[in-house]
Amino acid sequence: MNPPDERRFQEIEARLARLEAGAPVPSPSLALPDRLHPAWALALSVGALGCGYFGLGLPQHYYQPLFALLFLLLGYHRGFFRPAPGAWRWPQVAANFLLLALLFKLLLGGGLQYPFDWLKVPAFIQSPEAGDGSWYKKLLPDYQLTWQGVPGVSDWYINMTKIQSLLLVATLAGALFRFQPFASFTALVLLLVSFPSYLGFHWDWVILFLVLGGAALYLQSGKS
Numbered sequence: 070m071n072p073p074d075e076r077r078f079q080e081i082e083a084r085l086a087r088l089e090a091g092a093p094v095p096s097p098s099l100a101l102p103d104r105l106h107p108a109w110a111l112a113l114s115v116g117a118l119g120c121g122y123f124g125l126g127l128p129q130h131y132y133q134p135l136f137a138l139l140f141l142l143l144g145y146h147r148g149f150f151r152p153a154p155g156a157w158r159w160p161q162v163a164a165n166f167l168l169l170a171l172l173f174k175l176l177l178g179g180g181l182q183y184p185f186d187w188l189k190v191p192a193f194i195q196s197p198e199a200g201d202g203s204w205y206k207k208l209l210p211d212y213q214l215t216w217q218g219v220p221g222v223s224d225w226y227i228n229m230t231k232i233q234s235l236l237l238v239a240t241l242a243g244a245l246f247r248f249q250p251f252a253s254f255t256a257l258v259l260l261l262v263s264f265p266s267y268l269g270f271h272w273d274w275v276i277l278f279l280v281l282g283g284a285a286l287y288l289q290s291g292k293s
Contacts, residue, residue: 107157110288114164117281121171124274128174130230136177136237137169150289161289168282175275176237176259179229179266188223189216233263 128134141162144150153161194213218224236259243252 113285
């Protein structure tokens with residue numbers, strides 16, 4: 070058998086072995102080099118973190134790094150992330166953690182919402198207050214009309230981060246048990262609930278964050 074024919078026969082045997090084992094057969098036209106330097110993934114991660122900082126800011130709730138840590142451990146445990154070799158490993162792990170924390174800020178960044186902060190009532194205040202100013206002001210104080218919030222109503226708030234977390238957990242649970250209608254419904258509710266917080270983000274930077282961060286995570290995945 071000629072060497073080219075023998076090589077082709079070995080490739081066919083390898084593909085059949087992958088099919089029997091249930092492993093996906095990589096596409097030669099889309100496959101990246103096997104020895105791509107880990108500096109590429111780290112550089113993309115650092116660039117994505119910079120864009121995420123300008124677009125999203127810093128995480129403001131402990132749920133965001135908590136979910137990021139859980140997903141990071143799950144990603145390495147399930148083999149989705151390939152550990153970087155040598156001294157690149159721990160810097161890349163830290164960069165992945167920060168990337169996921171910013172990603173969860175995009176999903177769980179609602180914070181505290183005050184739905185009735187617009188509700189105000191007129192109130193008269195003394196200007197200057199008693200004890201300040203000249204003796205004339207003390208005898209004839211000046212009153213000003215201002216608008217103040219209603220105690221217990223205007224300062225009432227909703228913790229949107231907790232609501233988003235519950236919806237995200239429900240969506241993941243529905244996807245885990247393959248209950249697609251329930252997962253789709255909770256994902257839609259999560260999107261609608263999160264929409265007001267999306268308006269506060271700088272989306273020019275957020276788009277760059279998603280593109281660079283997705284490329285960095287893809288370079289570390291087994292599919293790359």
